[in-house]
Amino acid sequence: MNSAGIVLGIETSCDETGVGIVRISADGVPELLANEIASSVEEHARFGGVVPEVASRAHLQAMVPAVQRALATAGITGRDVDAVAVTAGPGLAGALLVGVAAAKAYAAAWGVPLYGVNHLAAHVAVDTVQHGPLPPALALLVSGGHSSLLAVPDLAGPVTPLGATIDDAAGEAFDKVARLLGLPFPGGPHVDRAAKEGDPAAVRFPRGLTGPRDAPFDFSFSGLKTAVARHVEALQRAGTPVPVADVAASFQEAVVDVLTAKTVRAAREHGMETVLLGGGVAANSRLRVLAQERCDAAGLTLRVPRPVLCTDNGAMVAALGAHLLRAGATPSPLDLPADSSLPVTEVLVG
Amino acid sequence: MLVLALDTATPAVTAGVVRLDPDGAVAELAARVVHDGRKHGELLMPGVLGACGDADVTLREIEAVVVGAGPGPFTGLRVGMVTAASLGDALGIPVHGVCSLDAIAADAVGDGIDGNLLVATDARRREVYWAAYDAEARRLTGPTVERPDALAERIPGLGLAAAAGSLVEQFGLPVRGPEAPTPRGLVAAAADLLGSGAEPGPLEPLYLRRPDAVPPGERKPVTA
Ligand SMILES: [Zn+2]
Numbered sequence: 001m002n003s004a005g006i007v008l009g010i011e012t013s014c015d016e017t018g019v020g021i022v023r024i025s026a027d028g029v030p031e032l033l034a035n036e037i038a039s040s041v042e043e044h045a046r047f048g049g050v051v052p053e054v055a056s057r058a059h060l061q062a063m064v065p066a067v068q069r070a071l072a073t074a075g076i077t078g079r080d081v082d083a084v085a086v087t088a089g090p091g092l093a094g095a096l097l098v099g100v101a102a103a104k105a106y107a108a109a110w111g112v113p114l115y116g117v118n119h120l121a122a123h124v125a126v127d128t129v130q131h132g133p134l135p136p137a138l139a140l141l142v143s144g145g146h147s148s149l150l151a152v153p154d155l156a157g158p159v160t161p162l163g164a165t166i167d168d169a170a171g172e173a174f175d176k177v178a179r180l181l182g183l184p185f186p187g188g189p190h191v192d193r194a195a196k197e198g199d200p201a202a203v204r205f206p207r208g209l210t211g212p213r214d215a216p217f218d219f220s221f222s223g224l225k226t227a228v229a230r231h232v233e234a235l236q237r238a239g240t241p242v243p244v245a246d247v248a249a250s251f252q253e254a255v256v257d258v259l260t261a262k263t264v265r266a267a268r269e270h271g272m273e274t275v276l277l278g279g280g281v282a283a284n285s286r287l288r289v290l291a292q293e294r295c296d297a298a299g300l301t302l303r304v305p306r307p308v309l310c311t312d313n314g315a316m317v318a319a320l321g322a323h324l325l326r327a328g329a330t331p332s333p334l335d336l337p338a339d340s341s342l343p344v345t346e347v348l349v350g
Numbered sequence: 351m352l353v354l355a356l357d358t359a360t361p362a363v364t365a366g367v368v369r370l371d372p373d374g375a376v377a378e379l380a381a382r383v384v385h386d387g388r389k390h391g392e393l394l395m396p397g398v399l400g401a402c403g404d405a406d407v408t409l410r411e412i413e414a415v416v417v418g419a420g421p422g423p424f425t426g427l428r429v430g431m432v433t434a435a436s437l438g439d440a441l442g443i444p445v446h447g448v449c450s451l452d453a454i455a456a457d458a459v460g461d462g463i464d465g466n467l468l469v470a471t472d473a474r475r476r477e478v479y480w481a482a483y484d485a486e487a488r489r490l491t492g493p494t495v496e497r498p499d500a501l502a503e504r505i506p507g508l509g510l511a512a513a514a515g516s517l518v519e520q521f522g523l524p525v526r527g528p529e530a531p532t533p534r535g536l537v538a539a540a541a542d543l544l545g546s547g548a549e550p551g552p553l554e555p556l557y558l559r560r561p562d563a564v565p566p567g568e569r570k571p572v573t574a
Contacts, residue, residue, distance in 0.1 A: 046565045046568065047563050047564075047565055048565070048566045051561055051563040053424060053561035053562065053563065054561050054563060056424065056425070056428060057424075057428075057555075057557070057561065059432075060428050060429075060431055060432050060435075060555065062437065063432055064432075064436060064439045065434065066436045067436070067439065068439065078440055093425075094424070094425045097390075097391045097425060097428065097429060098428055098429075098432050100391055100430045101391055101394065101395070101432045101433045101436070102396040102432045102433070102436040104394075104433070105395065105432070105433045105434075105436035105437045105440065106436050106439075106440050108395055108409060108437075109436070109437050109440030109441050110397060110440055121390075179569065180569065206362055211487065212358050229571070229572040229573075230572055230573055233571050233573050234573070251559070311528070334395040334396050334399065335392045335393065335395070335396050336392070337389075337391060337392050338391055342528070
């Protein structure tokens with residue numbers, strides 16, 4: 001394989017300190033060499049959500065050891081790295097800043113280009129390390145921090161946002177409902193597990209923004225969360241035990257029903273034959289099953305990276321950086337800012 | 351020995367190249383200082399490369415890094431810390447953290463001082479970070495974070511002859527020395543460590559405050 005380069009990617013937009021290393025061939029096939037993750041999730045559990053200052057402190061402690069582990073896992077040294085990529089946004093401002101500062105230092109010390117990249121575009125790019133080059137795709141990115149539908153004609157080119165949540169992110173809704181049901185943080189895996197024993201048709205929860213006059217590709221999960229709270233409180237007031245599995249399954253069904261219906265519709269309307277899922281909620285088992293059913297029915301190809309690549313990680317940043325390096329993109333300057341609200345249209349921060 | 355010195359514990363984004371001689375003499379070859387307390391992340395690495403250029407050295411010729419470990423407002427402080435740690439790792443050179451107030455003291459006692467020295471910096475939220483030093487810049491107490499009026503009550507017992515740093519005019523002491531750590535002061539504060547060739551200790555930021563976060567209370571019902 002004729003190598004176009006090796007890229008080290010750094011991700012610190014939320015509570016995971018991720019360092020990944022990807023080698024890309026001259027014909028654009030990426031290979032994952034390392035994906036080291038240090039998570040501060042347990043430090044946030046008692047607060048019921050990610051505390052930015054706690055996450056930022058953890059990033060500072062974890063950063064250099066994560067880079068060292070990634071290089072060791074890949075069996076290379078810093079001298080073998082051809083570029084450094086880093087999440088420049090969107091994300092938690094103070095958390096992003098740690099990764100961006102580290103990336104600048106490594107790039108300058110190794111004398112290689114720096115790519116400040118978009119976190120959402122990186123979620124899309126990571127799929128290529130598992131499934132190979134990506135044709136034009138419609139991407140659904142769902143996590144505790146984002147819920148977006150994106151049209152991605154080309155990984156190294158511009159991304160078109162089609163829709164996003166207008167209130168809570170999908171993962172946030174899972175966290176809040178989990179808390180309501182007495183399940184631990186983060187809520188996603190626990191709701192998923194509880195739902196396996198429940199009836200998804202037990203309660204007909206509302207499907208947000210699915211009326212004929214609603215924005216076709218935007219999401220809303222705040223009303224759903226409130227509906228679940230009302231349902232649970234009514235049971236509690238009546239002294240009836242809450243059927244946790246049924247409520248979890250019915251809530252989860254309402255979320256994944258809307259997500260998959262809008263995704264398939266967006267793919268059709270934009271002439272995309274490939275659908276891609278990413279973000280932590282893409283690890284949800286019911287979302288994977290329903291997305292597969294609906295894509296099959298619509299004649300669409302579904303691509304879902306394995307769970308460790310769906311949640312935030314450094315490999316995704318390295319993967320996007322590798323595609324940019326191969327495409328000959330102009331590197332970011334060393335005064336690159338961290339931008340907590342970086343728009344998804346900006347894949348590479350120049 | 352060529353030393354790169356960084357500090358982001360105050361609104362001054364500081365980078366410099368300093369030569370430390372075997373006899374402990376410290377010569378500042380170049381310094382880049384920009385005052386913008388909200389742009390540490392943007393300004394620091396360009397400052398590092400600018401200082402190297404001014405001193406006519408490359409990063410690969412640097413033999414050690416000294417970084418101000420605070421105390422300082424957290425977000426900015428971390429920029430200097432992680433930059434120093436990453437540069438040290440990438441270049442394979444030691445990184446020493448020093449208390450940023452020690453670096454100010456090292457400069458402020460320079461011309462001799464007849465008594466002890468107070469060093470304080472802005473901790474925001476109407477508080478100051480402070481420490482007290484003897485005439486040889488050895489720290490006597492601190493670093494601490496507290497309100498200026500609480501510090502003012504301690505001052506009669508500290509034997510102070512002067513003050514340095516920022517927000518110190520209010521204490522009625524002669525003010526001298528820099529408002530923020532200089533590259534020269536940072537390396538002077540770490541000179542013994544650097545000269546000894548000892549392995550640096552772990553790089554720990556001096557936050558002095560816990561994160562603002564409280565576990566949630568009982569959930570409020572949505573139905574009254
Ligand atoms: Zn993400």
